[in-house]
Amino acid sequence: MDLQGTLRHQLLQLQQQAEKIDRQQRPGKPQNWFDSTVFSCRSPHLTDYVSEALRNLAHLADARLSPAAKQRLVQRLSEQTAALTQAFRHVDVRKKSTSKSRKVATVVQQLSAGSQQLYQQLSDTQEFERRLQDMISLNGRDNSAEAIQRGLALHARLGRCRKALFDIEQQIQDLERRN
Structure with a gap:
């Protein structure tokens, strides 16, 4: 596809x-x-x-x-x-x-990952988001069909990255509420 x-x-x-x-x-x-x-x-x-x-x-x-x-x-x-x-x-x-399977997955992740691991994961994902944004801005200077396709792919990756950031932040909030 x-x-x-x-x-x-x-x-x-x-x-x-x-x-x-x-x-x-x-x-x-x-x-x-x-x-x-x-x-x-x-x-x-x-x-x-x-x-x-x-x-x-x-x-x-x-x-x-x-x-x-x-x-x-x-x-x-x-x-x-x-x-x-x-x-x-x-x-x-x-x-x-949220669905039951997502709640179960979140609980399992929270039990297996400590606070420090979640913050490290958050930091790594934020860095990845920043690199994607840099790649998007560099790609925006080229108007070729390939650049447009690359731009679409980068934007899709950025969307998934932001979703992952949101999920990590939710896990941190849940963990801090419990403590």
């Missing part, structure tokens, strides 16, 4: 999660989920934002786009996927709706 296919698959998974979250929302005043510089739509529904990111991904395949336009679109798509990932993380934290 190519990088665009992988990103499309991830966005479709986010869309399924967004549909579940949208169904659970309480009626009331609609809220805008994201900053207007990241998404052009304004909606109380997360699915609308995921759909916009999917449209941008589909537009990336348009052969008529110049390399500069593709680079801008990749950057926007990167910002959108980062914002979506962050929003889903916060929804999960607010609802505290």
Whole structure:
């Protein structure tokens, strides 16, 4: 599966999660989920934002786009996927709706890893995040098709890295609460 296919698959998974979250929302005043510089739509529904990111991904395949336009679109798509990932993380934290298997895995990890190991893991992951950001900024100077593909791959890795950072921080907080 190519990088665009992988990103499309991830966005479709986010869309399924967004549909579940949208169904659970309480009626009331609609809220805008994201900053207007990241998404052009304004909606109380997360699915609308995921759909916009999917449209941008589909537009990336348009052969008529110049390399500069593709680079801008990749950057926007990167910002959108980062914002979506962050929003889903916060929804999960607010609802505290983690699955049983994830809770079990977290407990096992906390029992097997001491506080010092978690802080070291956090430090290592933060360093990896910084290196990825440096690679992304260096890659952004090149407008070739290969650079765009590399950019998509780097942004996907950055998203996974940030998720890992969040998970490590949660483990540290849980461990400190118990002590």
